[in-house]
Amino acid sequence: MTFSIVARSADGQLHGVAVASKFLAVGAAVPGAEARVGAIATQAYANLAYRPQGLTLLRTGVAAPDVVAGLVAADPGHDQRQVGVVGADGDGATYTGAGCHDWAGGQAGPGWAAQGNILTGPEVIDAIRDAWLAGADEPQFPVRLLAALRAGDRAGGDRRGRQSAALLVVCPGGGYGGGSDVLVDLRVDDHPDPVTELGRLLDIHTMLFGKPDPATLLDLTGDLAAEVRRRLTALGHPPAGDDLDPALDSALDSALDSWAGVENLEERLVPGRIDPVVLDHLRRLS
Structure with a gap:
């Protein structure tokens, strides 16, 4: 019901999730992230317990592929789940249960994982992957995440249509006034073009809360x-x-x-x- 990318910046200081779906307020369910630890997306009959459980495992040094394996093994409903995980280092990992609605699948690489279900086809994940890799020189990590999500949306996205999107990015001391690690937490809960609207919100966020050069x-x-x-x-x-x-x-x-x-x-x-x-x-x- 959703497509997403979880990723880590090249210097390992930022972790984030960008997600879109034909689902009300997808940002309330899918993304989770913790500074210096990693990021996770749980979707396709999302098991919301994956977020705290996965971050706890990452915090103790478990690698992303092993986090995914552990979450899935402990979940009797894993056949209908989908999850993507990125840790503080190493490759990202993704899992798609055999019972997820077509088209469903994912790909992962160093510091990233992309996944989706009820998509128009595998071209959505291919587009997310290609945009993420092509954006290596983009200095603003949230912008790079959003560009990858936008590429998936333009490639077809959720085959049922559009409704919501979200962007969550964390880094040490990145929040307002340095008082938290949440650099960006933007949600479009119900909108005919949520990814475009998310981009508009990110532009405003950058203007107001970006640090001066x-x-x-x-x-x-x-x-x-x-x-x-x-x-x-x-x-x-x-x-x-x-x-x-x-x-x-x-x-x-x-x-x-x-x-x-x-x-x-x-x-x-x-x-x-x-x-x-x-x-x-x-x-x-x-």
């Missing part, structure tokens, strides 16, 4: 500082003081902090400088 940061001085000050004032966040005030730089930072907090862009702030993403958003609004 040090190479592109602009100094808040001279004409640029004057422009930012003017635009912040127009938006109701005027910096204190005037052009002769020696505290103007810190006042500008404070005003920018105030405005960015309202716009949910606080993760992109750097004192004394401005991220072009933040500047573009400021210009669009003022």
Whole structure:
């Protein structure tokens, strides 16, 4: 009823799952992941216990193929199950029970596994595999995962149609404010084109919560500082003081902090400088 990819970044720091299905809120059932440990997708009459059980096995150092073997062996309903697992290192692993609805199957390789059931055909998994491997130079791991999912969707996907999609990515300290390991957790629960909608959400997520690129940061001085000050004032966040005030730089930072907090862009702030993403958003609004 579903197609998915579970994967690990080349440096081993990120793990994730991208999934789509003709099933309500597939993100609530299929994906599981833990930073420094691995990722798992359980589908086709999904056994939700696979997620905690599989991650526990990975945490103790069990390799992905052995995790899959252990989960399947302990499950009397394994004939109708499908699961994909990736660990902290080594090859990914996938399993498709003989009782899964056609077409059903999967493929796996170093750091990835793709699987699906009730698909239009094996070309869906081939497309996911090819897109994943072709994206090796993509610097943004969530984007690479989504591109693989999109390729499967375009190749036919779930033969019953489309309904939901999800993207889960974890890495150490990757969450909001560094307070969790969940870098991305996006779900489209019921939509006529869920994979496209998931892409739109990922773009917004990247704009709001992506980390600024040090190479592109602009100094808040001279004409640029004057422009930012003017635009912040127009938006109701005027910096204190005037052009002769020696505290103007810190006042500008404070005003920018105030405005960015309202716009949910606080993760992109750097004192004394401005991220072009933040500047573009400021210009669009003022």
